[in-house]
Amino acid sequence: MPSKTQIGYLLRESFAGFARRKLTTGVTILIMGSALLILALFTIVTLNLGSLLETARGGIDLRVFLHEELGAQREAELQPRLVVIPGVQSVAYISKDMALRELQAQLGDEVDIMTAVDTNPLPPSYQVTLSPDARTAAAVERIEQEILLWPEVQEVVYAQRWVEVLERWNSVFRLASLIVSLVVFAAAVFVISNTVKLTMASQARLIEIMKLVGATNWFIRTPYLCEGMLQGLLAGVIAMGILAGTYSLLRSQMDGLVFFTPWQMVGFVLLCISLGLVGSWAAIRKYLRT
Amino acid sequence: MPSKTQIGYLLRESFAGFARRKLTTGVTILIMGSALLILALFTIVTLNLGSLLETARGGIDLRVFLHEELGAQREAELQPRLVVIPGVQSVAYISKDMALRELQAQLGDEVDIMTAVDTNPLPPSYQVTLSPDARTAAAVERIEQEILLWPEVQEVVYAQRWVEVLERWNSVFRLASLIVSLVVFAAAVFVISNTVKLTMASQARLIEIMKLVGATNWFIRTPYLCEGMLQGLLAGVIAMGILAGTYSLLRSQMDGLVFFTPWQMVGFVLLCISLGLVGSWAAIRKYLRT
Amino acid sequence: MKFDSKINKGPLDLRTVIGFFHTHLLYRDHAALTDVSFTVANGEFVCLTGPSGAGKSSILRLITMDLLPTEGQVIVRGMVSTNMNRRRIPLLRREIGYVFQDFRLLEDRDVYQNVQFAQVVVGISSKQMKNNVMRLLTQVGLWDKRHRLPHQLSGGEQQRVAIARAMVNSPKILLADEPTGNLDPVVAQEIIDLLFRINTGGTCVVFSTHDHEIVKNFGQRVIVIENGRITSDEEHKTAASTAHRLADRMYRPSAPQPAAVRVQEGSERA
Amino acid sequence: MKFDSKINKGPLDLRTVIGFFHTHLLYRDHAALTDVSFTVANGEFVCLTGPSGAGKSSILRLITMDLLPTEGQVIVRGMVSTNMNRRRIPLLRREIGYVFQDFRLLEDRDVYQNVQFAQVVVGISSKQMKNNVMRLLTQVGLWDKRHRLPHQLSGGEQQRVAIARAMVNSPKILLADEPTGNLDPVVAQEIIDLLFRINTGGTCVVFSTHDHEIVKNFGQRVIVIENGRITSDEEHKTAASTAHRLADRMYRPSAPQPAAVRVQEGSERA
Ligand SMILES: Nc1ncnc2c1ncn2[C@@H]1O[C@H](COP(=O)(O)OP(=O)(O)OP(=O)(O)O)[C@@H](O)[C@H]1O
Numbered sequence A, B: 001m002p003s004k005t006q007i008g009y010l011l012r013e014s015f016a017g018f019a020r021r022k023l024t025t026g027v028t029i030l031i032m033g034s035a036l037l038i039l040a041l042f043t044i045v046t047l048n049l050g051s052l053l054e055t056a057r058g059g060i061d062l063r064v065f066l067h068e069e070l071g072a073q074r075e076a077e078l079q080p081r082l083v084v085i086p087g088v089q090s091v092a093y094i095s096k097d098m099a100l101r102e103l104q105a106q107l108g109d110e111v112d113i114m115t116a117v118d119t120n121p122l123p124p125s126y127q128v129t130l131s132p133d134a135r136t137a138a139a140v141e142r143i144e145q146e147i148l149l150w151p152e153v154q155e156v157v158y159a160q161r162w163v164e165v166l167e168r169w170n171s172v173f174r175l176a177s178l179i180v181s182l183v184v185f186a187a188a189v190f191v192i193s194n195t196v197k198l199t200m201a202s203q204a205r206l207i208e209i210m211k212l213v214g215a216t217n218w219f220i221r222t223p224y225l226c227e228g229m230l231q232g233l234l235a236g237v238i239a240m241g242i243l244a245g246t247y248s249l250l251r252s253q254m255d256g257l258v259f260f261t262p263w264q265m266v267g268f269v270l271l272c273i274s275l276g277l278v279g280s281w282a283a284i285r286k287y288l289r290t
Numbered sequence C, D: 001m002k003f004d005s006k007i008n009k010g011p012l013d014l015r016t017v018i019g020f021f022h023t024h025l026l027y028r029d030h031a032a033l034t035d036v037s038f039t040v041a042n043g044e045f046v047c048l049t050g051p052s053g054a055g056k057s058s059i060l061r062l063i064t065m066d067l068l069p070t071e072g073q074v075i076v077r078g079m080v081s082t083n084m085n086r087r088r089i090p091l092l093r094r095e096i097g098y099v100f101q102d103f104r105l106l107e108d109r110d111v112y113q114n115v116q117f118a119q120v121v122v123g124i125s126s127k128q129m130k131n132n133v134m135r136l137l138t139q140v141g142l143w144d145k146r147h148r149l150p151h152q153l154s155g156g157e158q159q160r161v162a163i164a165r166a167m168v169n170s171p172k173i174l175l176a177d178e179p180t181g182n183l184d185p186v187v188a189q190e191i192i193d194l195l196f197r198i199n200t201g202g203t204c205v206v207f208s209t210h211d212h213e214i215v216k217n218f219g220q221r222v223i224v225i226e227n228g229r230i231t232s233d234e235e236h237k238t239a240a241s242t243a244h245r246l247a248d249r250m251y252r253p254s255a256p257q258p259a260a261v262r263v264q265e266g267s268e269r270a
């Protein structure tokens, strides 16, 4: 049970390192803050990339082009067959006329293709929308292969390459995030531990004398642990503050940007504090071996 | 003039910090190496983005669409008038037939638009290639405005937005590069200075005693300066090594990748050494004030 | 360890505070103490003397359990060196006041804080703390230098701060390692008187010095250690009590009173 | 500064190595020295004595120009405190050997390196260095403990290392601040003999101690300082020369010879 004087002492000592090494501590907090900012940024980009991928996958529709000579009857028969394929959510018929209107829209006002064409060269087609769980490169490929076997079908077209690229980037980014996180973790712990070590190196004698005078290891340790945690806390708050500020500026311009929930923010700061704790613990260990 | 024993002493002391604080020094070098790696990476990306922008600007051509009813004579008259506009490099005429073939190529094999169309709805046009110094958003805009005043011209089309985006990204990236460089510089100096400070804090008494025994300030300083420079050197070599290794792996896959010249590499390492020097100088200053 | 962990076969005298039983101490390959045995009873005043490097400081370090014996046993206030819980060492040390030969002051704290510090570790209430510090700094004549840092003090003054710190917790055992090595004869005598006084209050005092001559005149128990062995352990009980009474009479109560000093301090600042 | 920078109006005696001229020293608001004046001639042996806190160490610190006087002037080997180039201080210090009251050894270097260190700073050749270290460590009786770190030595042994370090560069001036405070009478006498010997070789020695009694028997010049003022400055020239001769005769050349010690060391390792 620490007495009141002891608590006062411990609190004072926890801030003593700050007071004595203002510059070093300040820069430590800034560096650690930047490191954590990078960490948080990567996390947010990963989150956003994930939600972007979700949205993008909504656009992975198949376009099934039919042969010209089928006739309305056979064309209509295909609709129920397409709908029952696993992974297909809905199906829409696009006639030759509708296709021509699409082309006209693409070419713009200057060109009047509707009056220019004699016979419509564009084939009829079905627009197939997939269910969310089928919006992966693998699932789309499977469905394409199945439909291509039907004699009525001339060609199946979809943005396959784009999905693959997006998926690859997403996984690359997740990996990069993980690596960056680990590096940043290590760097943050190291920088804090080094600063606490500086405090301790200048107090090696103090520690030795404390032991000889009858201080327990916990009494000796506490101020250094507090110092580290305090640095972690400040760094975390700074990083989160910068991030939140930037977000609130960008929110109006970029729609659908995902940000941390308040609880995630608290969790992040707690993580920073524990990084500080780990850092100072690493610094202290050496001194309390005996 | 230092004697032989003094030189021996100074050399030994320069490595003493390394030997005594292996972990701290090692991690310092790694952190500083990573920081410098980031720095070098940004530099290289900036270099590559610059050369990419150069290439990309080659694609900033104007397409000048003409009115249908001009006739071959008036259409041909436009060519010399276009060529003399400042910033225009060359001009190519694209007839209605050629435009249709272009469209056919875009629509693919399944659709036979050539036989389908009755009268060709596409207008004739001129493809205007710009000289390199005119390949900026501003210059293109100026040329477009001039041409648009001509009565023969129906519309001018070019990839304006794309150029603007590329230019904006390039300048954003240059700025980011600069900021990152400064932050990384500061961080590298700080980390080294902190590590040298750790060495010095544990040798505060040594320094005091050296002074009392008659050592000159230079004699006291030299080992710490060497220690910092050595850390900078190692960090620089590590960063450059990783970068060069990655480059030689990627070179075969990515064509036209720009890398540092050997002299630039030497310069980079020298920069790292001087960062180490600055860091240790900052650490020492305090001790040699008197 | 060749010895049984229960070396002390006979019944321990209840009055024994410090007991060395066939204690050997090796520093790596150097034998600092060889077969040292003695006991110190509660309230005793023991002088430890011998030439430089004899092993005096080593004995004191064994008493605080800063070192443990290579062979044999050391028992201090019931704590047995061969069979103990390391976590309890801090508790033992709180009952021991130690005047280190090299002072070991906190260089970055002033005189007042140096003395106060030993009490903070123990957890004494703030008010009591202040009174204790004031009383002791006055006794060693440093109350008006209480805001100085150690390096702003002369060697002898630093030594007196170390003495005040060792005494401030009213320890059960006071270990004084050459506490007068840097003091002129007058101040040295005052410090020795202080040690006698604290001893009269029931504290067991172990006083280590290289100077056999000083100690002979005390008329106390003198343990002479030479080259790591006890070569003599004589008691002079009769003379001792005389010295005691003498010391008590000689002790000057004219040391500046805290109240008076406070006024002085105020005027200094003005 | 109220004084002219050329306080020393009279012609400086060419034999004067150390000169204090109306020197005052203030530590912030505390007057440590008041109007101190004395000169020390080349080859002189001066004892500086006085109670704890009198200002002995302060005088020595002024001599090394570690401190500069608040008023007045200090001249040491032609270097004038009021008018000097700070860059030349290291050169002055190389001619001064200083036995610090608190030893100031390098905690992370062994005995040998501690003594060697003072020579490395000066830039002495490697071989000469080794001989010097060996000679001095043998003289203070620590050659066989040369691989110990300071904390592995007793207080008195540390003091002797500090003495060896101060002497190793054959300084022109030797400042010894309580060099025998932690030594038993026998070793202390040996050290004092060593100081006399080095003085006989032409080195000017300033020996500071709190114990007036020791010094009286030397029969040397004794400066008594009390409360920052010189209260007495007496020479006992006749007695001095006797003491000198006595010391020379008394000095035991039987200290272990390096060669013999080396063999011993080998056997220790075996
Ligand atoms: N940590 C250590 N490692 C090795 N030897 C040591 C260590 N500490 C002390 N010694 C040696 O043990 C012996 C006794 O040392 P101790 O400090 O007990 O002597 P002392 O009686 O206090 O001497 P002094 O009066 O000089 O302080 C000395 O010879 C010393 O060299």
Ligand SMILES: Nc1ncnc2c1ncn2[C@@H]1O[C@H](COP(=O)(O)OP(=O)(O)OP(=O)(O)O)[C@@H](O)[C@H]1O
Binding pocket: C145, C148, C151, C152, C153, C154, C155, C156, C157, C182, D027, D028, D030, D031, D032, D050, D051, D052, D053, D054, D055, D056, D057, D058, D059, D101, D210
């Ligand atoms: N840096 C300092 N700041 C303030 N006061 C100081 C400082 N150093 C010494 N003093 C004071 O100056 C006076 C003289 O100190 P000095 O160290 O010269 O005494 P001394 O004669 O060597 O004493 P001792 O025998 O105890 O070592 C003392 O009263 C001391 O408190």
Ligand SMILES: [Mg+2]
Binding pocket: C056, C057, C058, C101, C177, D154, D155, D156
């Ligand atoms: Mg001792």
Ligand SMILES: [Mg+2]
Binding pocket: C154, C155, C156, D056, D057, D058, D101, D177
């Ligand atoms: Mg002194």
